[in-house]
Amino acid sequence: MTPAIKINNLTYSYRRQLDRPALQEVTLEIATGEFVAIAGRAGSGKSTLCYALNGLIPHSFGGRMNGDVVVCGLNTRLTPVPHLARHIGLVLQNAESQLVGLTVEEDAAFGLENTGLPREEVAQRVHAALQVMGLEKVLHRSPWTLSGGQKQRLSIAAAIALQPQVLVLDNPTAELDPMGKKEVMAALARLNSDLGMTVVIVNQEIEEILPYAARLILMDAGRIVRAGNLVEVIDSIDMRRAGVKLPEVAQAADELRKKGCWEGRLPLTVDEAAKKLVGVSPLWKSAAHHRAPSDAPGEPIIQMENISFSYPDGNPVFSGVTLTVKRGEFVTLMGPNGAGKTTLAKHMNGLLIPTSGRVLIRGVDTRTSRVARLAKTVGYVFQNPDHQLFCRTAAEELAFGPRNLGWSKAEVDKAVEQGLDHIGGQIRGKEDPFFMGLAERKLVAIASILTMGPDVLVLDEPATGADHDAALRIMHYLSELHRQGLTIIIVTHDVSLAANYADRIVVLHSGSVALDGAPNEIFQRHEQLTACSVAPPAIAALAQELHLSPFTCLVDEFVEGFAGTT
């Protein structure tokens, strides 16, 4: 059988970086009907490879390309992108950036209209694609009103309406909540199994693709460093080298293996791990004492008293929320997309004022104070550093907030110096944030808020979009700030992050606080979490499966407890 994709010795450099190839000597074959995952750290060449597959490289990006890419028998160098689009669909990370139409139907029809197909066939294919993606009931809705998962499914519907043999997806679930991720992955599984479509997916979260992908390709520095069976690649040292996070159960087993407590290959699922450990689980001893006990929280610093909020169109976001955050706490706000997490967080520095009820920041009612004044107490870091950064150097960026507060030059300089020490020193201060990687930009964004000396730092999805190494850097930085006494509140979908760093989790659902407590307490409430569209971390699910007592949701605690049992 002809392979769906055949790449022969591909080397590619972007137009302005001819001396730094983004892809180097990539050779790869993907068979028709395969479900293949690609992983690697940021800048490893994953997205570039996706663009090379559908012909955007070299046709749209230009640059220098050596070697060949053949997709469904067509050499991408010789075939125009519009023609290739009928054979290979590409779905990008940000669903919103791909919306072309003002209704779901319009959006799905865009590609088909471009190909000049008869009107009746366009209609027929649009309906078929939307049906496969489960969107037939929202045909006439504006795509902007859909949930994150629905938007991404619409992007997939628009791609598959062209009936391509191959579907390439570049990090399609990165910005989705767990429910959205599940929706998209299930849809891809259907396309692969029912329609025999070849699926190539770039995904940082290996846990997500475990049930579906047969093969995993690891990339690093523009090269394929390992490709093979999922189990074999996950169990290889290349996973760590490529900066890809192991699935939690595999990570735990790997640690146990290092301690001589695990034999054989690494498990990929909770069931596999549970089967192997069930015999020794009664011997498990809690290692909770190994965790550094955090200082008892201090006085209330943010008090939300029975607050409700509706947008000007009358659409209520939440109602009757009462929440107190105390000095020194590390809180994560969780919940599905649209639960009101970000909206609630924006009440914490006065960006939004409640429709009813009141928010007190260190006793000051946000209705009576300006955001600029509250910024001295509560710093807010937005999800996308692009919304925040605009100065020519990191040092100027750090000085911006203190200057707005009217600080003297000496005070500003001192704050900038301290801030720069946190993120890599004075040399870093001269760098232009525009040319930094995502993690560095996020760190500069955080530091630029910290220079204003707030007591509380609110961060919206601080690690989203960052690869494993970068996410760890950001979270270690925040952890260190918390250790120094800063109160931290994070809005996140990442349950693993919440389990590892927070000492309190607040879950929002349907406009109210559904759960509020310590991670160990929250992640045991499986049914309530499911109702809130939050899945517990895999290690918590494994601990529950093994009936470990006391319960744990941390890999290191789990591993410590088993050390010496086998």
Place this chain on the structure above:
Amino acid sequence: MSTAIESVGDSGSQRSHPFDPRVKILYLVWVFLMVSVMMHPLLLLLIFLLTVATACASGLSLWVLVKSARFGLFIAAASWILWIFFLRSQGVVLFSVGALKVTEPGVFNGWSVASRIAAILLAFVVVFKTTSNRKVMTALYRLHVSVPFAMVIGITLRLIPQLQAEYATILEAQRSRAVEFDKGGLLARMRKHIAYIIPLILRALKITSDLSLAMESRAFDPYARRTFSEMFEFDSRDVAVVIFMGVTLLTAIIARVSGFGGMPAKWIAR
């Protein structure tokens, strides 16, 4: 972000409208030409009232109209006031507000400018709020406008709400950094605006770049033959409206060439 977008670009606000989209595009051109040809304040009032009547008949709520056109209406009102201020010493004084004399040339020249802006704006809002992006593009194609131009119009319409949402987010991000855009001297305030102008430009470039990749990946080729899923045909009502617009425009041009419809001499600004 999507919440902000819903309020502006939601197709829900694009009510079905009985006229052919081509007629609506022609209506927009007609309003532009009529207010350009006519100079007399009373005739401009007539055209303005016609656009108001059309806006009312479109089924759009007053809230949507005012919200969508608020910036332009503000410019129109501001320019009217400026004309009154600049022509305070010319012509017949109608009344005084404190030391400011409100004169006939000031009021009528100001009205001429303001009504033109308001009429074009209202027509624009009515057409684009009652016609989907795709219908606008299809209408432009059918009117033999070049494909790339029609596509640019369509994509611009698609981007406006997204950029508005980006703008709102960037403003919030900068306000969180203690920026107070309404404080300080003129120069200081202008400098503060850089804090959102640069990120907004960079975001706009990123968004358009992503969108162009997505469009190319969906077989978009501005020079290839395209299917239009939208079907619309002229009916008798459309024909009647086109005839009305054609006749009135022709009459207006003839009238102007013949020396009618201009600004009366006593109101002309010197």
